[in-house]
Amino acid sequence: MISSGPQPVAPFSHAVEAGGFVFITGQMPTDPAAPDAPLPEGIEAQTRRVIDNLKLILGGIGLGLEHVTMARIYLTEFQRDYAALNAMWPSFFEVGKLPARTTVGVTALAVGALVEIDLIARRP
Incomplete structure (x- = not known):
């Protein structure tokens, strides 16, 4: 778990690493600083928030979006x-x-999110 990451909405780890690959659990457009706050309006704002949350998770394990090899997006x-x-x-x-x-x-x-994104990254 990444302490600065979003509060999980279910029982899971933010990320799991195995054999140099990192599997990042699907993130929601929630605000890590205010998990009960209303979600942003619209797909663009929600997608940006999801990406920000994914960047928090990646950053917490020393990676960034440049390490992402696969993304799954749910709409x-x-x-x-x-x-x-x-x-x-x-x-x-x-x-x-x-x-x-x-x-x-x-x-x-x-x-009630419009979008969720999970990632697979590879540690260099």
Whole structure:
């Protein structure tokens, strides 16, 4: 667990490392400083918050987004939010170095979130 990371919404570890790979549990758009605060409005704001939370987890184990090899994204409003997510996604990574990615439409997410993202990273 990363002490500065978001409060878990279920029983899990923020990250688990095995054989040089780090598996980061799906993060929600909650505010680590105010876990009961309302979620940000809209897919862009929620995605930015999720990425910020993932960066906290990665930073807590000495890694960053540049170490991400795979991302899984879950959207509750796939048709509505997919294009907006795609438009902002490259801004989180170095040009030409996007991780592999799967995006899945789901019926619901914890805490009423629009987006959840989990990652696989590799320690250099």
